[in-house]
Amino acid sequence: MTTIGAFIIVLGVIVMVHELGHFFAARSVGVRVVRFSIGFPPRFITITSVPGGFEFRLFFYRKDQKGKIAWGQVKSWLINKPGQEGSGTEYCLAIIPLGGYVKMAGMIDESLDGTIEYKPDELMxxxxxxxxxxxxxxxxxxxxxxxxxxxxxxxxxxTPVASNEPVIHTLVDNMPAKAEGLLPGDRIVSINKVPISTWNELSQTIHAIPNTPITLTFQRDNIEYQKSLTTNFQIQHVDGRLDTLGAIGIRPKIIFQPIxxxxxxxxxxxxxxxxxxxxxxxxxxxxxxxxxxxxxxxxxxxxxxxxxxxxxxxxxxxxxxxxxxxxxxxxxxxxxxxxxxxxxxxxxxxxxxxxxxxxxxxxxxxxxxxxxxxxxxxxxxxxxxxxxxxx
Structure with a gap:
């Protein structure tokens, strides 16, 4: 999936859900919704609930009355639904996918429209x-x-559970372990000649020594190697406070257990x-x-x-x-x-x-x-x- 596609999906869903919250809440207390828009102007497609049906309108570039190219309505058509009173709400898909809004009657919003008559269907x-x-x-x-x-x-x-084997599964870019040539699958044997048998021991040892030179012994293809490197640091939230912990940029294998x-x-x-x-x-x-x-x-x-x-x-x-x-x-x-x-x-x-x-x-x-x-x-x-x- 492309970056733009992922962005539109994420923001589109989140904004739509947010605005639907306002929309249904307004309807639940009798507030008239003037417009429900996904995206910011200019408008691209609108559907308006009118007496007797729905009015569809399409907007795009066109020549205006002066012959200039401008954004405006290029087509409209009506779908009949006999007996429908029509709420007057305009449902809009706009061009700029960076948000959305619900315009309600009697609400001072981003448009700064101060026309409020305190009618029964107005928010205020x-x-x-x-x-x-x-x-x-x-x-x-x-x-x-x-x-x-x-x-x-x-x-x-x-539920994700980290493997307790001291075996590297992934490495973080621009961190000491990757810079020194460690690879996924390497098993950490010792740090500064202190034996390491579990991932918990490994992480506790590294966390305790930020910005510190260490000698790392690891096993690869049943052969032991040594690397000298200096730990980096990261800020983490520990027991309700911020703490500086050592880090070299390695992560364990994550196993997912059914729940x-x-x-x-x-x-x-x-x-x-x-x-x-x-x-x-x-x-x-x-x-x-x-x-x-x-x-x-x-x-x-x-x-x-x-x-x-x-x-x-x-x-x-x-x-x-x-x-x-x-x-x-x-x-x-x-x-x-x-x-x-x-x-x-x-x-x-x-x-x-x-x-x-x-x-x-x-x-x-x-x-x-x-x-x-x-x-x-x-x-x-x-x-x-x-x-x-x-x-």
Whole structure:
């Protein structure tokens, strides 16, 4: 599978599930959905629920009335469905596959449309609990998606268990073991003349000596060899804290043991929680200075990773999709105006203050949030481009 194909599948599924959460939640409390879009404008194909049927429209480049080539509607047709009242909702497939959105009546969103009439089918005419439910539903759906994927992978594939034999199965690029010529299948016999009989002993010994010269004795084709190398290091989350561990870039063979559905659901819960834990750990590292803003990635990095995980197989790609779904849920629920969490934060603030913000105030808050999000987007895009050309 190509990198672009994997990227479109991963992002398309995650975004669709997220927006379906908002869509069904809005419908459940009687909020009119104006548009359900996968992708960002310009529109490519739209299907609109109208009285008596569905209107299909196709958009592409065409000559406008002045003879200029411009993007616009090139064809439309109606499929009759007698008796249908028509919700007026436009279902849209747009050109830019970097997200999606649900436009609801009576909601101040990215379009900054302040036209709110407080009609019964508008979002802001609904009780606070209903508005919070609608704005939270996308995040809830992304969490459920991650849980379902992790559970399905565990049930289908089994639980991974590392072999305890001190035999190298894979090597990591740009790490000491590969640089010194070690190969898959090599059996580690000793480190600094201390015998090694299990992988646990091997990993514990290496972890205890970051950035340290060592003598590694290994067996290949029943012949023993020695290599002198210096351990590298890696930052890991150990017992609730960040720790620096030694590493040489070797991994054991992973064996998958079959498990039942109940155990798979437990693994699904644990894996989902761990997915969020990785995000929290990343934020801690940013705050502490152990990671840099330049390490943040955007669409290009996600596409590259999606391609790498896809080449490792469908199980790997699904796991990557679940992790990105956790990321989207976490980021979307941050209390930043323009995000779902920002809308919820404003609703909670209004409830605590016991007064509603004016439409003008909401729009100013939304503009500030959009500016912050735009700054973040530009930052990660620059990081992506620099990383792309550097590597």
């Amino acid at each position: 005419s609904k009780p606070v609990w209903a508005q919070i439910w609608v704005m939270s539903a996308g995040v809830i759906m992304n969490i459920l998606l991650a849980f379902i994927i992790f559970t399905g992978v565990a049930w289908n594939h089994g 039942g559905f109940f155990e798979a659901t437990q693994m699904g819960v644990v894996s989902t929680i761990r997915g969020f834990g990785l995000i929290v750990l990343s934020i801690k590292m940013l705050v502490s200075g152990e990671a840099s803003v330049s390490d943040l990635g955007g669409p290009i990095l996600i596409a590259q990773l999606a391609g790498e995980w896809a080449r490792a197989g469908w199980i790997s790609l699904l796991t990557f999709m679940a992790l990105i779904s956790c990321n989207l849920a976490f980021i979307n629920f941050l209390p930043i105006p323009g995000l779902d969490g920002g809308h919820v934060f404003i609703l909670l603030a209004e409830s605590l203050l016991r007064r509603k913000f004016t439409i003008k105030t909401r729009m100013v808050i939304q503009q500030i949030g959009m500016a912050l999000l735009l700054l973040l987007m530009v930052t990660v895009m620059i990081n992506d481009i620099v990383r792309l050309f550097t590597n």
